[in-house]
Amino acid sequence: MADTDITLDARGLSRAYRRGSEEILALDGVTLSIKRGEFVSFMGPSGSGKTTLVNLLGCLDNPSAGELHLAGKKIFGEGKRLSERELTVVRREVFGYIFQNFYLVPSLTVRENVAVPLAFYRKPGAEAEVDRLLKLLGIEHRANHLPREISGGEMQRVAIARALVNRPEILLADEPTGNLDSRRSTEIGEVLQELNRSSGLTIVMVTHDPGLAKLGGRHIEMRDGRAYEG
Numbered sequence: 091m092a093d094t095d096i097t098l099d100a101r102g103l104s105r106a107y108r109r110g111s112e113e114i115l116a117l118d119g120v121t122l123s124i125k126r127g128e129f130v131s132f133m134g135p136s137g138s139g140k141t142t143l144v145n146l147l148g149c150l151d152n153p154s155a156g157e158l159h160l161a162g163k164k165i166f167g168e169g170k171r172l173s174e175r176e177l178t179v180v181r182r183e184v185f186g187y188i189f190q191n192f193y194l195v196p197s198l199t200v201r202e203n204v205a206v207p208l209a210f211y212r213k214p215g216a217e218a219e220v221d222r223l224l225k226l227l228g229i230e231h232r233a234n235h236l237p238r239e240i241s242g243g244e245m246q247r248v249a250i251a252r253a254l255v256n257r258p259e260i261l262l263a264d265e266p267t268g269n270l271d272s273r274r275s276t277e278i279g280e281v282l283q284e285l286n287r288s289s290g291l292t293i294v295m296v297t298h299d300p301g302l303a304k305l306g307g308r309h310i311e312m313r314d315g316r317a318y319e320g
């Protein structure tokens with residue numbers, strides 16, 4: 091495997107949280123590599139460290155110990171810590187994020203929500219990407235609706251389109267179907283699978299749903315802050 095195939099490389103990543111006088115080791119030395127174009131699912135009991143790990147992989151949090159490399163570049167590690175400004179650039183240029191709670195702006199239409207990232211940063215062709223994504227995700231007929239006028243499944247499609255509008259290399263999805271019924275959940279899973287297959291988008295997903303996890307090519311089980319390849 092050539093190094094250039096590896097997009098995310100975690101080495102001995104740990105994260106401790108302080109709660110009063112107690113220290114909680116939420117992540118206990120996780121080492122794993124994710125290749126470009128992989129669809130990786132993380133499962134495991136509540137509190138096993140899934141969100142903590144994907145937040146670190148997505149450069150949303152700093153580890154207490156260990157290293158993280160992104161496309162061969164050290165992001166965190168011995169003597170190395172990107173500035174908040176550098177991290178912001180990495181977050182918006184490399185990653186798209188989706189979460190259980192969609193986080194749509196209630197006063198903006200579907201189209202405006204998808205275009206929100208363009209107000210801060212825009213890759214070439216991003217404007218045309220809004221229309222392409224509305225169509226691809228089957229929500230173009232909802233383009234002028236407000237979030238409160240559409241279903242939960244449609245809301246998550248809007249959030250996916252927004253996450254993709256700047257053509258990220260990696261989509262991070264934390265419980266993307268946690269608020270959806272099983273039919274909508276399967277539909278969103280299939281959308282993610284299709285994005286991974288057709289465009290080679292790398293997907294890193296946390297889920298409690300075994301059916302959804304199966305859609306990814308690779309499963310990792312978290313237990314007590316450690317990762318076990320399934």
Ligand SMILES: Nc1ncnc2c1ncn2[C@@H]1O[C@H](COP(=O)(O)OP(=O)(O)OP(=O)(O)O)[C@@H](O)[C@H]1O
Binds near residue numbers: 109115116134135143
């Ligand atoms: N900000 C925080 N402060 C203190 N403890 C935290 C914090 N965030 C997470 N923890 C603790 O770290 C451990 C791992 O949490 P994490 O959210 O990563 O688990 P999870 O596997 O994603 O759980 P869930 O499936 O319930 O979302 C838990 O014991 C949790 O209580």
